[in-house]
Amino acid sequence: MSEILVIKTAALGDVLRTTSILPGLMKRHAGARITWLTAPSAVDLVRTHPLVHEVIALDTKQSADVDVCRIKLATRRYERVISLDDEAPLCRLASAMNSQRLHGAFAKPDGTLAYTPDTAPWFEMGLLSVHGKKRADELKVENQRSQPEIYAAMLGIDFGKPALHLPAPSTEKASAFAAKHALDTSVPLVGLNTGAGGRWLSKQLPVERTIALAKLVERALEGRVRFLVLGGDAEGERNDAIHRGIGARAIDGGTKNSLFDFAVLVELCDVLVTSDSLALHMAIARDVRCVAFFAPTSAAEIELYELGEKVVSTASDYCSYKADADNSSITPERLRDAVLRQLALAKTG
Numbered sequence: 001m002s003e004i005l006v007i008k009t010a011a012l013g014d015v016l017r018t019t020s021i022l023p024g025l026m027k028r029h030a031g032a033r034i035t036w037l038t039a040p041s042a043v044d045l046v047r048t049h050p051l052v053h054e055v056i057a058l059d060t061k062q063s064a065d066v067d068v069c070r071i072k073l074a075t076r077r078y079e080r081v082i083s084l085d086d087e088a089p090l091c092r093l094a095s096a097m098n099s100q101r102l103h104g105a106f107a108k109p110d111g112t113l114a115y116t117p118d119t120a121p122w123f124e125m126g127l128l129s130v131h132g133k134k135r136a137d138e139l140k141v142e143n144q145r146s147q148p149e150i151y152a153a154m155l156g157i158d159f160g161k162p163a164l165h166l167p168a169p170s171t172e173k174a175s176a177f178a179a180k181h182a183l184d185t186s187v188p189l190v191g192l193n194t195g196a197g198g199r200w201l202s203k204q205l206p207v208e209r210t211i212a213l214a215k216l217v218e219r220a221l222e223g224r225v226r227f228l229v230l231g232g233d234a235e236g237e238r239n240d241a242i243h244r245g246i247g248a249r250a251i252d253g254g255t256k257n258s259l260f261d262f263a264v265l266v267e268l269c270d271v272l273v274t275s276d277s278l279a280l281h282m283a284i285a286r287d288v289r290c291v292a293f294f295a296p297t298s299a300a301e302i303e304l305y306e307l308g309e310k311v312v313s314t315a316s317d318y319c320s321y322k323a324d325a326d327n328s329s330i331t332p333e334r335l336r337d338a339v340l341r342q343l344a345l346a347k348t349g
Contacts, residue, residue, distance in 0.1 A: 002032045002079040007094055007104070009039040009060065009085050012259075013278040015046065016285060017162050018084060020148040020303075022051040024157025029079065037069070037093075044259040048165040060089045070096050082155065086128045088113060103155060119154050122147075141319045146303035161305055164285040166260055166267075174264035181251050183226070183268065188343050190217060191228045191253075191269035191288075192242065193279040195235035202296045202325040203275045205335075207238050211245035212332040213273065217339055218249060228253050228269055230262070230279060271342045273335060276302065283307070289346045291338040295327035296320055309338050 004025060008018045015038055026032060033053045036046045040057040047055045058069050066089045074096060083094035083104035091107040104119045105128060115123040123129065125143060129136035145153075152159040183189060194210045196203035205213070214227050227246055230253040231239045243250045253265045263282045266272055272290040274280045276297045283290040290308035292299075298319045299310045311334050312318065315326035 002029055003076060004029060004032050004034045004080045004082065005073070005076075005078045005097060005099070006034065006036045007081070007083045007085060007090055009037070009042065009058065009087070009090065011278075012042055012045065013276075013281040015039075015042040016164060016278065016281040017147060017303075018151070019046060019049055019162040019164075019285070020160040021082070021151050021155060021157060022049060022163075023160040024152055024155070025080075026051050028157050032079065045164065048167060049163060050165065060087055063089070066093060069093065073097060084122075084151075086113065086115075086123070086126060121145075121150050121154055137321070140298055140321070143298065144300045147301045148303045162281060162285045164263055164282060166263055166286075170258075170260035170264045173261055174268055177265065178268060188221065188225050188270045188346075189228055189268060190214075190225060190339060190343075191230055191266060191272035191274070191279075193230040193266075193272060193274040193277060194242070195231045195238055196275040196277050197232060197234045200275075200296060201323055202327050203277070204238075205273075205275065205293060205327070205330060207241045207245065209330075209332050210242050213335045213339075214242075214246045214250070216332050216336040220336065220340055221343075223249075225249065226251060228265065230265060230272075231255050232262075232278075270346045271308075271339055273339060289342045291335060291342055293327075293330045293335065294318070295330060296322055296325035308342055311335055311338055 008015050034051060035054040036052050037056045037058055040059055043055050043057050046052050059065050070093050078097055078099040081094055081097045081099040081102045086105050091105045091113045095106040103116055105115045107113055113128055115128055124131055125136050125140045192210055194205035218225055227250045229239050229243050229250055233255055236255045243252050266279055266282045267286045267288055269288055272283045272288055274290055274292055276294055280292050284305060284307055293311040295313040299312045311330055313327055314329040317325045
């Protein structure tokens with residue numbers, strides 16, 4: 001049995017969308033045993049996938065853990081090592097593996113970091129780019145291919161879709177949540193995941209615009225709609241403000257959910273309005289329609305699999321990866337129109 005090692009640790013959304021490579025890998029390498037090395041916080045995003053045989057959690061900030069992992073894996077022989085992160089400890093780890101073929105980022109004998117030529121279409125848009133940061137940023141703006149499309153081409157596999165397999169306890173919690181809040185399948189439930197943690201303020205839809213969006217949708221649907229306010233640890237205060245601003249039609253999804261419990265809340269929604277975030281990738285993985293908005297990051301990199309639409313900033317600094325990028329063109333009206341279109345499709349689908 002051949003063995004394949006996938007190294008992908010960050011960020012959570014990126015880990016989940018990278019599972020798109022798994023069906024193609026298994027088709028090309030029938031019967032292969034796939035091991036996935038990831039961050040401890042991301043383990044749940046891959047451990048239930050039926051094509052992943054083993055998950056190894058590694059905190060790259062702990063040098064002793066990296067050494068132990070390297071020694072443990074060095075006894076194995078891999079047909080492929082697929083190294084998709086540009087962190088130095090992970091690049092060194094990839095170089096130390098006994099593999100027939102390495103794809104992606106690695107460390108040269110002199111310690112400098114590089115990437116294999118076949119993965120240039122991805123890494124030349126990032127920090128390791130041989131073209132330098134300025135050209136890498138330009139290439140990101142010019143790029144019109146999604147990440148799954150790029151990954152499939154550079155690995156020589158079929159284009160695939162990410163998947164997240166949820167355990168029974170979490171789906172049971174979803175049923176209990178629906179019963180507690182008297183969710184009625186005849187009344188659309190619109191998820192609002194408009195934050196983006198603490199790092200990317202320009203990825204967020206401001207509280208006022210989120211509330212305005214909800215009011216516009218409510219008016220368009222003559223009150224026959226409810227809203228599920230979603231977010232993570234860093235978004236408690238803003239989500240409280242959104243909940244209060246919307247009023248009785250809003251439901252608080254909480255900000256302390258596990259990854260699985262958050263995913264089942266996303267799955268309850270008929271349409272999810274979301275930033276470029278983990279929630280977006282969960283919606284795609286669980287076949288939930290979404291309206292995703294983009295200002296500082298690339299919309300082209302995101303593959304929606306005909307499950308939604310993108311609302312993209314028209315400002316000059318779109319896709320600049322700046323924390324203060326202008327997202328004012330992502331208006332409640334543009335988002336409302338997209339939500340109504342997706343609700344119509346969700347109803348007919």
